[in-house]
Amino acid sequence: MARKLLMLSGLASVVLAVVTYAAPVSLAGASVSPAQETTTAQSASAPHGTSVVPMPADLKGKAKVLAPPPGGWSVPSQRNYTITASCQSHAAAIRQGAAAWQGLREGGGTPIECRNGYITDCGGGSNVVGCNWGAGQRIALYMGGVNDDALLVAHEFGHNWYGHSTVRCAAWDSPTTVMSPTICN
Numbered sequence: 001m002a003r004k005l006l007m008l009s010g011l012a013s014v015v016l017a018v019v020t021y022a023a024p025v026s027l028a029g030a031s032v033s034p035a036q037e038t039t040t041a042q043s044a045s046a047p048h049g050t051s052v053v054p055m056p057a058d059l060k061g062k063a064k065v066l067a068p069p070p071g072g073w074s075v076p077s078q079r080n081y082t083i084t085a086s087c088q089s090h091a092a093a094i095r096q097g098a099a100a101w102q103g104l105r106e107g108g109g110t111p112i113e114c115r116n117g118y119i120t121d122c123g124g125g126s127n128v129v130g131c132n133w134g135a136g137q138r139i140a141l142y143m144g145g146v147n148d149d150a151l152l153v154a155h156e157f158g159h160n161w162y163g164h165s166t167v168r169c170a171a172w173d174s175p176t177t178v179m180s181p182t183i184c185n
């Protein structure tokens with residue numbers, strides 16, 4: 001099973017944005033918890049993508065600037081990761097993204113690989129910027145594929161435990177918003 005980020009067509013995302021923004025309360029108060037999504041994620045045999053799209057006009061300048069709590073959000077289990085050679089220049093952003101999750105420690109565990117373009121071996125989709133195979137077997141990142149590299153990292157690490165939420169644009173507000181299927185630039 002692989003989880004990934006990909007880019008939707010701009011038109012599709014705008015249409016989606018208009019439709020979904022009609023119910024901002026339900027977005028902000030999404031009741032589906034990451035823990036609940038885990039069951040869904042682990043039963044899915046096919047990978048699914050997370051999109052990177054232009055920031056919808058109605059959300060520009062309105063994004064909340066929140067952050068994970070000190071020490072990160074609690075998670076169901078402790079995991080480890082290793083920054084491989086291809087990611088040395090992105091180590092700071094990777095550590096920042098990892099810090100979102102309380103149960104992540106550096107050393108051993110999931111190898112983190114960095115690419116210089118979209119990821120094409122994640123099971124389909126186009127413009128994929130991140131992939132987590134096997135809930136932490138390995139992770140690939142297209143650093144620079146989104147404006148907020150650390151958010152991309154936090155998202156892919158989040159797939160160690162969680163599937164996607166239904167939030168429209170990924171943000172740092174909560175585990176649920178981090179696990180949005182879409183990162184909006």
Ligand SMILES: [Zn+2]
Nearest residue numbers: 003004005050
């Ligand atoms: Zn994802």
